[in-house]
Structure formats: structure tokens, C-alpha cells
Amino acid sequence: xxxxxxxxxxxxxxxxxGAVLYLLDLGALVAHDxxxxxxxxxxxxxxxxxxxxxxxxxxxxxxxxxxxxAVDFALGMSLPVWIAYGDLLFAAALxxxxxxxxxxxxxxxxxxxxxxxxxxxYTGELRPAVFxxxxxALLISLPVWWARSVRTHRDAAEAERVKAQALAQVxxxxxxxxxxxxxxxxxxxxxxxxxxxxxxxxxQSEAALRLRERDPQKAMTxxxxxxxxxxxxxxxxxxxxxxxxxxxxxxxTATAGRLADxxxxxxxxxxxxxxxxxxxxxxxxxxxxxxxxxYRIIQxxxxxxxxxAPGQPVVVCLxxxxxxxxxxxxxxxxxSIGAIGASPDSDAFPDGEERQGLRNIAERAAxxxxxxxxxxxxxxxxxxxxxxxxNGAAR
Numbered sequence: 001x002x003x004x005x006x007x008x009x010x011x012x013x014x015x016x017x018g019a020v021l022y023l024l025d026l027g028a029l030v031a032h033d034x035x036x037x038x039x040x041x042x043x044x045x046x047x048x049x050x051x052x053x054x055x056x057x058x059x060x061x062x063x064x065x066x067x068x069x070a071v072d073f074a075l076g077m078s079l080p081v082w083i084a085y086g087d088l089l090f091a092a093a094l095x096x097x098x099x100x101x102x103x104x105x106x107x108x109x110x111x112x113x114x115x116x117x118x119x120x121x122y123t124g125e126l127r128p129a130v131f132x133x134x135x136x137a138l139l140i141s142l143p144v145w146w147a148r149s150v151r152t153h154r155d156a157a158e159a160e161r162v163k164a165q166a167l168a169q170v171x172x173x174x175x176x177x178x179x180x181x182x183x184x185x186x187x188x189x190x191x192x193x194x195x196x197x198x199x200x201x202x203x204q205s206e207a208a209l210r211l212r213e214r215d216p217q218k219a220m221t222x223x224x225x226x227x228x229x230x231x232x233x234x235x236x237x238x239x240x241x242x243x244x245x246x247x248x249x250x251x252x253t254a255t256a257g258r259l260a261d262x263x264x265x266x267x268x269x270x271x272x273x274x275x276x277x278x279x280x281x282x283x284x285x286x287x288x289x290x291x292x293x294x295y296r297i298i299q300x301x302x303x304x305x306x307x308x309a310p311g312q313p314v315v316v317c318l319x320x321x322x323x324x325x326x327x328x329x330x331x332x333x334x335x336s337i338g339a340i341g342a343s344p345d346s347d348a349f350p351d352g353e354e355r356q357g358l359r360n361i362a363e364r365a366a367x368x369x370x371x372x373x374x375x376x377x378x379x380x381x382x383x384x385x386x387x388x389x390x391n392g393a394a395r
Contacts, residue, residue, distance in 0.1 A: 011051035014087065018044045018080025029077040029135070040078055043068045047084045054091035059100055062092045077135070086143040092148035101151060105142045112136030128136065199307050202230045204274040225271030233262065257295040259286065259318070265302050271316065274308040274331070280318040286325065290387050293364050294318070294327055297372070300357045301329040301383050309334030309381065320389060324370070327385040333376065361385065 010123055021027040022037050022044075046068035051062035065088050072081040093101045103112035112133060120129030204226045257264075259280070266276045286294070306312045314331040358374050361383065365372040370387040 005372050007052050007054050010054070011048040014051065014080070014084045015044055015048045018048075018084065021080050022078075027078045027080050029079055029082075032074050033078070035075045035078075035369055039075070040081075042147070043072050043075075043078075044080050044084065047081050047088070051084070051091075052087060056096045058088070060093040061342055062088045072364060082135075082139040086139050089140060090128065090143040090147045093144045094151050101144075101148060105141075105148055108136065108140045108144070112140065159163055199303050200268045201226050201233075203310065204229070204268075207271075207299075208275060222271050225268055228264070229268055257299070258288075258291045259283070259298075261293050261295065262316075264299065265299055269302045269306050273307055273311040274302075274309070275313045276302065277313065277315045278318075279316065282320075283318055283325075284319075284320055286389070289368055290325060293368055293370075293386075293387060294325060296364055296386055297327060297361050297383075300327065300361050304357050305329075305331045305381075322389070325387045327383075329383045329388070330380050331380055333379050358383075 018027065022040050027040060047065045050061035050064040052066075065085055069081060069085045072078055089104060093104045096104075104140055116129045117135065119132045120126060152154075183263040187230040202223045208219045208226065211222065262278060262280075266278060269276045301316070302314060306313065309331045312332045312334055314329065317326075317328040319326045361374070362372045363388060365385050368387060370385065372383065372385040374381070374383040376382070
């Protein structure tokens with residue numbers, strides 16, 4: 001409500017204050033002012049009325065007020081009229097366009113200087129020149145300079161507000177990206193832990209059922225592997241839950257397997273009917289991130305082999321130089337792979353659950369700057385992974 005009538009209240013305040021100055025005979029800036037109070041009040045009203053446009057059309061209001069100001073100047077300058085006109089100059093410089101603001105700042109300089117010099121020459125004294133220059137600076141230039149300063153701070157505040165909004169949007173996007181990345185990370189881990197162990201349990205349980213009468217001893221061995229997989233899956237799930245509940249996130253690989261634990265994966269795959277050969281001669285000690293990534297990739301590859309090439313031999317080769325760790329996993333094609341329509345030139349399974357494991361392998365490698373590729377070569381399913389060993393990854 002106040003903002004709606006702010007211009008009217010400002011105009012009324014200027015008129016009332018100016019009228020008081022006139023009635024107290026304090027409004028004249030020149031000696032021997034013979035103009036009547038009624039004329040001065042009329043001129044003041046003519047300057048105050050355009051103030052109603054100070055916010056919506058400041059330049060028009062300034063132009064309309066210039067006429068009574070010129071009449072006041074001809075009759076002898078009076079303080080209330082010029083103070084009110086200064087407010088219109090302030091409004092035009094503040095609310096007008098940037099070009100108008102610059103023009104109002106520069107335009108009065110030359111006229112004020114000319115009038116000051118003219119007054120000095122006309123009177124032959126320095127005092128009138130200084131008085132004209134001081135009044136021009138005080139009544140005309142000062143409101144404009146003040147408005148320019150307010151405008152500069154307002155624009156700076158607006159720029160900071162926009163910048164803050166942009167930073168808030170970037171932070172929100174970063175937060176959303178972090179949540180998405182964490183969800184993908186959890187999805188990969190859950191797939192590796194749950195799907196891998198449950199796939200092994202399912203395959204081994206089926207094998208145990210087939211062997212229970214023909215080879216009970218072998219069936220018991222397979223059932224022991226089933227139990228081992230069950231316990232291991234439960235342990236890893238509990239470790240993941242503990243990690244998620246923990247506030248210390250400095251080491252998110254503490255609960256994951258390492259290449260030193262490959263024997264458990266080999267035992268599980270061999271209990272499912274596959275024979276696994278590991279060639280890791282001369283492998284250096286690896287950084288935890290690379291170590292865990294390599295373990296998870298081999299775990300997923302062995303799970304895929306037991307699911308899609310049961311009973312086939314699997315060869316896992318690991319080699320490292322100063323720049324990268326190379327993992328090559330190969331096994332003969334099984335009927336499962338042929339059944340889902342993989343061609344000799346295909347680099348992945350078709351869309352579906354079969355493709356999720358390969359996607360996880362590729363994502364895990366890419367997460368640390370490496371790469372992975374799976375394809376059929378010479379009736380062999382081959383997965384080749386390259387993991388970079390930079391910044392002291394191999395110690």
C-alpha cells in the first residue's frame with residue numbers, strides 16, 4: 001500500500017516543507033526577492049506534481065518540471081523549487097535508462113561552468129562565480145551523483161543475486177549428479193554382491209541336485225560352496241550396510257574384496273563346474289582403488305562365465321607395466337551365449353539382465369579412467385580391461 005502511494009507522499013512532503021520555508025521567508029536564494037508567495041507556491045506545486053511520474057516515467061516528469069524551474073530561475077532562484085527539482089534529477093538518474101543516467105551526470109557540467117564564469121565576469125568578482133558553481137553542484141550535480149552511486153550498488157547487488165542463484169543451481173546440479181553417481185555405484189555393488197553370489201548358489205544348487213545320487217561326495221562339496229557363497233554374500237551385504245550407516249566415508253573400499261582374495265572366487269566358480277586358471281605372475285602391489293576395481297571386474301566375469309558357459313574352462317590373465325594393469329578373461333562359448341543371439345562381432349549382450357554385468361564392468365573401469373571391451377573372438381568369449389596405474393597406483 002505504501003509503495004503504491006510513495007510518489008504522492010514524496011510530492012506532498014516536498015510541497016509542505018517548501019511552503020513552510022516560503023512562509024518563514026527562508027526560501028529565496030537571492031536578495032530582495034519581490035515575487036509573491038502565491039507565485040512561489042504555484043511554481044513549487046508545478047514542480048511537485050510531476051513527481052507522481054518519478055518511478056514510472058522519470059524522464060517525462062523531469063521534462064515537465066523543467067518549465068516551472070526555468071520560470072523560477074528567471075524570477076530569482078528559490079530553494080524549495082530547486083530541492084524538489086533535485087529529487088526529479090535523482091529519480092531520472094536512478095530509474096531511467098543507463099544512457100539517460102550517464103547523460104544527466106555529464107550534461108550539467110558545461111552549463112554550470114559557463115554560468116559560473118559568466119557570473120564572475122559580469123560582476124568582476126570571484127565570489128559570485130564560486131556561489132553559482134557551488135549551487136549548481138549542490139542542487140543539480142549532487143542528486144545525479146548520488147543516484148549514480150545508488151544505481152551502481154543496486155546493479156552490483158543484482159549481479160551478486162543472479163550469481164548466487166546460478167551458484168545455487170550449479171550446487172543443486174552437482175548434488176543431483178552426486179546422488180545419481182552414488183546410486184549407480186550402489187547398483188553396481190549390489191549387482192556384484194547379490195547377483196554374483198545368488199547366481200553361483202543357483203548353479204551350484206542345481207549341480208548338487210544332479211549329483212546327490214550319482215556322486216554324493218561331490219554333491220557335498222558343491223553344497224559347501226553354496227554355504228560359502230551364502231555366508232560371503234551375507235558378510236558383504238552387512239559390510240555395505242555398515243559402510244552406508246557410517247559417517248566416515250574416507251575409505252569406501254575397506255569392505256570390498258582384493259585380488260589377494262581371488263581364491264574364493266575361483267573356488268566358487270570351480271564348484272559350479274568351471275575350471276579357472278589365474279595367471280598373475282610378477283603383479284606389483286596395487287593401489288586400493290585399482291585393486292578393488294580389478295577384483296570386482298574378475299568377480300563379474302567369472303559370474304558371467306558360470307552362468308553362460310557352465311563347465312567351460314576360464315583363463316584369467318593379469319599383467320601390469322608402469323602405466324596400466326591389463327586384465328584378460330576368456331572362456332569358450334557356452335550354449336547360453338549362442339541362445340541369446342550374440343554374433344562373432346558383437347561387443348556386448350543384447351539389452352536385458354545379461355547386459356547388466358558387462359555394463360558394470362565397463363562402468364567400473366571407466367570410473368578410474370580405464371576401459372573395457374567384451375566380444376567373441378574365434379569361438380571364445382573375451383573380456384579385456386585396461387586400468388591406469390597413475391599417481392603411484394602401483395607401489
